Amino acid sequence: xxxxxxxxxxxxxxxxxxxxxxxxxxxxxxxxxxxxxxxxxxxxxxxxxxxxxxxxxxxxxxxxxxxxxxxxxxxxxxxxxxxxxxxxxxxxxxxxxxxxxxxxxxxxxxxxxxxxxxxxxxxxxxxxxxxxxxxxxxxxxxxxxxxxxxxxxxxxxxxxxxxxxxxxxxxxxxxxxxxxxxx
Amino acid sequence: xxxxxxxxxxxxxxxxxxxxxxxxxxxxxxxxxxxxxxxxxxxxxxxxxxxxxxxxxxxxxxxxxxxxxxxxxxxxxxxxxxxxxxxxxxxxxxxxxxxxxxxxxxxxxxxxxxxxxxxxxxxxxxxxxxxxxxxxxxxxxxxxxxxxxxxxxxxxxxxxxxxxxxxxxxxxxxxxxxxxxxx
DNA sequence: ACGTCAGGTTAATGACTGTTAACCTCACAG
DNA sequence: CTGTGAGGTTAACAGTCATTAACCTGACGT
Numbered sequence: 001x002x003x004x005x006x007x008x009x010x011x012x013x014x015x016x017x018x019x020x021x022x023x024x025x026x027x028x029x030x031x032x033x034x035x036x037x038x039x040x041x042x043x044x045x046x047x048x049x050x051x052x053x054x055x056x057x058x059x060x061x062x063x064x065x066x067x068x069x070x071x072x073x074x075x076x077x078x079x080x081x082x083x084x085x086x087x088x089x090x091x092x093x094x095x096x097x098x099x100x101x102x103x104x105x106x107x108x109x110x111x112x113x114x115x116x117x118x119x120x121x122x123x124x125x126x127x128x129x130x131x132x133x134x135x136x137x138x139x140x141x142x143x144x145x146x147x148x149x150x151x152x153x154x155x156x157x158x159x160x161x162x163x164x165x166x167x168x169x170x171x172x173x174x175x176x177x178x179x180x181x182x183x
Numbered sequence: 184x185x186x187x188x189x190x191x192x193x194x195x196x197x198x199x200x201x202x203x204x205x206x207x208x209x210x211x212x213x214x215x216x217x218x219x220x221x222x223x224x225x226x227x228x229x230x231x232x233x234x235x236x237x238x239x240x241x242x243x244x245x246x247x248x249x250x251x252x253x254x255x256x257x258x259x260x261x262x263x264x265x266x267x268x269x270x271x272x273x274x275x276x277x278x279x280x281x282x283x284x285x286x287x288x289x290x291x292x293x294x295x296x297x298x299x300x301x302x303x304x305x306x307x308x309x310x311x312x313x314x315x316x317x318x319x320x321x322x323x324x325x326x327x328x329x330x331x332x333x334x335x336x337x338x339x340x341x342x343x344x345x346x347x348x349x350x351x352x353x354x355x356x357x358x359x360x361x362x363x364x365x366x
Numbered sequence: 367a368c369g370t371c372a373g374g375t376t377a378a379t380g381a382c383t384g385t386t387a388a389c390c391t392c393a394c395a396g
Numbered sequence: 397c398t399g400t401g402a403g404g405t406t407a408a409c410a411g412t413c414a415t416t417a418a419c420c421t422g423a424c425g426t
Contacts, residue, residue, distance in 0.1 A: 005373080019290065020290065020291075021205065021206055021207070021287075021291070022204065022206075022207070023204055023205075023206035024204070024206040024291070026412075026414080027413085027414065028412095028414095036373090036374070036375095037375080037376095038414095039374095039376090039414090039416080040373070040374055040375075042414095042415075042416085043373050043374070044373085047414075047415075048413095048415095103343065104287055105204075107202060107203065108203070108204070142346050142347045143347055143355065146344050146345075146347050146351075146352060146355060147355060147359065149344035150337050150338075150340045150341075150344065150355075152340065153336040153337045153339060153343070154334070154336045154337035154363065155333075156336060157332055157333045157337075158333075160286065160332060160336070161328070161329050161332035163325050163329060164325050164329050168329075169329060172329060172330060172333075173333060175366050176363040176364075176366055177363070178366075179366035180337065180359040180360070180362055180366075181359075183358050183359055183361075183362035183363075188403080209382075210383085210384065211382090211383090211384095219403090219404070219405095220405080220406090221384095221405095221406090222385075222386080222387095222404095222406090223404055225384095225385075225386085226402075226403050226404075230384075231383095231384065231385095
């Protein structure tokens with residue numbers, strides 16, 4: 001695999017941020033975990049903030065793109081909902097650190113980046129809301145949005161538990177999310 | 184209301200920790216938000232760590248005590264589950280900052296405090312697991328625990344959404360949690 | 367052969383951190 | 397009265413932080 005230094009930094013920084021929080025990690029920590037040391041980070045990023053910003057935007061973009069594509073590919077609203085749930089679970093299980101920082105560290109972004117990430121997150125939510133409301137005409141937009149965000153909480157809980165096998169967790173979360181949304 | 188300075192510090196510190204994370208808040212920030220300044224905090228706590236520790240243990244203790252009492256007071260496993268869900272929602276909706284730091288900042292505790300908080304959290308989870316397994320004999324202990332933690336994720340998501348009225352949110356979360364657990 | 371430049375290095379910087387020390391004030395028990 | 401202790405204050409501490417500056421190396425196009 002051809003991981004550039006840049007990607008390596010983003011990866012290890014995400015892990016460290018997930019463990020100790022943005023302010024709990026120093027640039028020395030990040031560099032050190034990459035085999036380089038401290039200020040070398042500035043050859044690839046404008047600063048520590050920039051590392052977080054790039055992480056969060058790339059995560060949000062990826063969730064959005066794949067979610068949109070899988071939802072479109074589905075034949076029915078019901079299939080689309082199932083596909084969205086499966087995709088989110090797949091991502092959360094394979095990238096727990098990214099899920100953690102995406103839901104916890106966006107308050108540490110500077111205004112510009114925060115707006116961008118927020119917009120991407122809202123677009124992702126909207127995909128879910130559209131699909132859900134096609135299956136539940138009793139929900140108005142605000143209620144549907146609340147239900148979707150609650151479901152994200154459910155699916156994003158994996159990093160905090162994870163005692164059973166990945167496949168068992170996968171199918172259990174899928175069932176729980178589906179019945180929570182359609183209840 | 185008779186809020187002592189000590190309680191005031193715990194309260195405002197919890198809010199600040201929830202907003203910017205433990206390392207993102209200085210003792211000057213905390214004191215300043217209380218109308219006192221900086222080192223005055225040491226007249227009430229052994230240090231910054233101590234503030235977080237006291238916060239988290241008191242939160243976990245309170246969740247556990249009330250959860251245990253409400254679960255015992257219920258007439259049936261089904262009623263007990265409903266009561267547990269209602270209690271957790273009630274707490275999460277009225278103390279969003281406490282919910283946030285309880286699920287996010289326990290890694291910043293020193294070993295002793297971390298063990299204590301972890302034990303309280305596990306005891307709380309066990310109450311839920313016992314009730315759930317009385318209703319679902321198809322779940323082994325590990326699966327039930329995973330399901331309960333996923334439900335916590337769902338219920339704890341309120342601080343990140345909350346656009347609809349409290350009562351609407353309350354009943355929606357209740358329904359979602361119940362059907363997720365019993366699916 | 368050679369300049370250039372991407373990607374490292376260490377040293378230095380000023381700001382900010384948690385914590386301690388030394389001092390002040392005032393309510394109030396004796 | 398008086399003195400004592402709870403609950404404040406500011407000043408000073410050693411460390412750590414993100415960031416910049418100045419310098420080094422080696423691959424590589426020409």
